[in-house]
Amino acid sequence: VSQSAPKLPSKILELMDGFRASKALFVASKLKIFDHLKDKGPTKAVDIANYVGASVCGTERLLDACASLGLLEKTPQGYSNTDSANTYLTSDGKYSLHGYIIHSNDHLWPLFTNLEFAVKEGSRQNHRAFGKKADDLFKDYYHSQEVKQRFMAAMHSIAHLTARDVATAFDLSQFKSACDLGGCTGALAYELVQVYPNLKVTVFDLPEVIANTSYFQPSGQHTAPVTFVSGDFFKDNLPEADLYILSRVLHDWPDEKIHVLLSKISAVCKPGCAVLLAEMVLDEEKKNRSTALLQSLNMLVQTEGKERSGSEYQALLEQHGFKNVKIRITGNLLDVILCVKT
Numbered sequence: 001v002s003q004s005a006p007k008l009p010s011k012i013l014e015l016m017d018g019f020r021a022s023k024a025l026f027v028a029s030k031l032k033i034f035d036h037l038k039d040k041g042p043t044k045a046v047d048i049a050n051y052v053g054a055s056v057c058g059t060e061r062l063l064d065a066c067a068s069l070g071l072l073e074k075t076p077q078g079y080s081n082t083d084s085a086n087t088y089l090t091s092d093g094k095y096s097l098h099g100y101i102i103h104s105n106d107h108l109w110p111l112f113t114n115l116e117f118a119v120k121e122g123s124r125q126n127h128r129a130f131g132k133k134a135d136d137l138f139k140d141y142y143h144s145q146e147v148k149q150r151f152m153a154a155m156h157s158i159a160h161l162t163a164r165d166v167a168t169a170f171d172l173s174q175f176k177s178a179c180d181l182g183g184c185t186g187a188l189a190y191e192l193v194q195v196y197p198n199l200k201v202t203v204f205d206l207p208e209v210i211a212n213t214s215y216f217q218p219s220g221q222h223t224a225p226v227t228f229v230s231g232d233f234f235k236d237n238l239p240e241a242d243l244y245i246l247s248r249v250l251h252d253w254p255d256e257k258i259h260v261l262l263s264k265i266s267a268v269c270k271p272g273c274a275v276l277l278a279e280m281v282l283d284e285e286k287k288n289r290s291t292a293l294l295q296s297l298n299m300l301v302q303t304e305g306k307e308r309s310g311s312e313y314q315a316l317l318e319q320h321g322f323k324n325v326k327i328r329i330t331g332n333l334l335d336v337i338l339c340v341k342t
């Protein structure tokens with residue numbers, strides 16, 4: 001009896017090829033094809049190839065692949081950006097993901113190439129990917145201006161995309177001052193002062209980062225000023241505030257280091273003061289939110305940290321006197337947790 005062939009495993013086939021699509025997006029972004037096509041009518045492959053200084057046959061295949069993935073439009077007149085390419089893939093838009101895409105290509109790709117080692121060894125792979133490993137992962141990022149700039153641009157792009165949802169997940173209008181610990185370029189801080197004009201926000205980050213923030217300041221925006229303070233949140237005194245923010249900070253660290261940081265925050269937090277976390281929160285069974293679960297693998301290849309579930313964050317916070325833990329799943333890339341010092 002002849003057996004009919006099984007149904008095509010389309011999900012598996014899509015995953016098997018997923019890296020090809022990612023790399024096509026990365027290379028088109030690196031070659032600045034989306035920037036070149038911005039505000040332009042349909043453009044022929046040969047003209048795009050000349051502009052980017054690449055072969056015509058290679059460029060044409062890349063453009064066709066991008067068009068088939070919905071990143072470009074292809075007509076007999078040539079190739080043009082889709083609306084979403086104009087918004088998210090050109091390098092200068094407010095919601096540009098260009099910074100994170102370049103970081104994914106130049107930094108995460110070599111790390112994920114070593115995912116097998118990361119899984120076997122249970123540790124980050126900076127030494128295999130880049131030939132060195134500092135004690136602190138941020139020393140790996142900040143040893144060169146180029147890598148630091150790329151990392152900050154990557155953080156900036158995701159922070160822009162998520163800041164409004166993070167700022168409005170809870171009503172924060174009762175707070176007079178906030179300190180964004182590890183606040184990097186200040187993208188969330190500037191959103192907070194727009195949403196809460198009476199809030200004074202301080203961004204606290206390592207000296208190398210604070211020295212480089214001028215590049216990322218919003219231009220022509222009439223917002224209240226944001227203060228930048230440099231220091232090490234594990235060692236130095238923390239600025240005084242009613243609200244301490246940790247956005248994508250706890251996921252970088254193991255529980256032991258989180259306890260050091262939370263106990264320092266708890267020591268300066270008066271009763272009624274609060275902590276706000278912005279992280280991808282895993283579902284309790286750790287089986288449904290693949291974006292967050294893949295982000296946890298991303299933490300494995302490069303940090304000592306991981307993504308955690310709501311109850312895991314709650315347990316960490318409660319040990320330091322933070323109660324009334326509320327969690328908002330925003331539908332954006334970052335979820336928000338608010339708790340109050342009792």
Ligand code: SAM
Nearest residue numbers: 155159182183184205206231232233234247248
């Ligand atoms: N909060 C930003 C966001 O959500 O876009 C940046 C998140 S980034 C993953 C972590 C930040 O923590 C970086 O800006 C890094 O420089 C900062 N950081 C790491 N170690 C630190 C330390 N010991 N003291 C102060 N900031 C630190």
